Amino acid sequence: MPPEDSFEAARKVKEMYCYTCSDIVKEFNKHDKEPAKFIKQWRGIRLKTGAPYACDIGYERFLGPEVLFSPEIYTSDYITPLPALIDKCIQSAPIDTRRALYKNIVLSGGSTMFKDFHRRLQRDLKKIVDARVQAATAHHGGDIKAKPVEVHVVSHPIQRFAVWFGGSVLASTPEFFESPQLLCVKACHTKAEYEEHGASICRVNPVFKGMY
Missing domain, CATH: 3.90.640.10 (ATPase, substrate binding domain, subdomain 4)
Structure with missing residues (x-):
């Protein structure tokens, strides 16, 4: 080639x-x-x-x-598979939101378009979750049985361009340019503003209320 x-x-x-x-x-x-x-x-x-x-x-x-499910076969520098990363992310969320997150995992991006990708991801993630539930039940000697956790990976028609679609929806709203809810702080900056203030203007994001 x-x-x-x-x-x-x-x-x-x-x-x-x-x-x-x-x-x-x-x-x-x-x-x-x-x-x-x-x-x-x-x-x-x-x-x-x-x-x-x-x-x-x-x-x-x-x-x-x-490589997304068995990265160790390619490199020893990064060996955490995608299902484990998703599980870790959900486990870091507030405990009362985790069940809802596990059953609403929405795919986005071109590399999620592989045939049977959503089935493999759902199966591997379900194994991790079920192992945790079984460990919790065993920890209590079987007297208290943990409720099974539903895991559902959503594959949808626009998943290839979902990130772009979400960004375009945000950019099409008046609030993107000037938001009363954000005390008239804009979620975007013009080229003229960037040229006047430099890169520092991008380090504060009023939408996510964070500084980078």
Whole structure:
């Protein structure tokens, strides 16, 4: 594959051929037993010369998405899988909101569009939550049984552009430019204001009431 085309080719391969597997070992075995069934071929045209080229896509189809669930197979610097991160985030929320958060996990972004991504995420997160519930029950000797926690990952039609969609909704409101609720403090700044005050004007966000 031409180096200058690698990024664009990788993006298209990711969108067209990659998927989330339920068990990486079983997936390797499936590919090894019937390689012709699972291997796909990407064909492209070199941007500089117009010459055609081709490359086979095998294990990469499921190994790419697997980095989100088993990062340790790629690096030892970062080994926390996505389900554990989500669980940690919800556990840091107020205790009376956690059940609602677990059953309303909404996907957003292009890398959540892999086939069966939401099923894998829901399954792995459910395992973490169920293990905690069982540990709590065992801690009390089985006399007090913890109520099961519902885990639901929401996959929806606009999840690929959900972040942009949310930002566009905010920007379309009058409050984005001038908000009475925020004592007439704007949630955005004009180019002229930025040029006058510099980068420091972006360090205070009236929407999130924080300083960065």
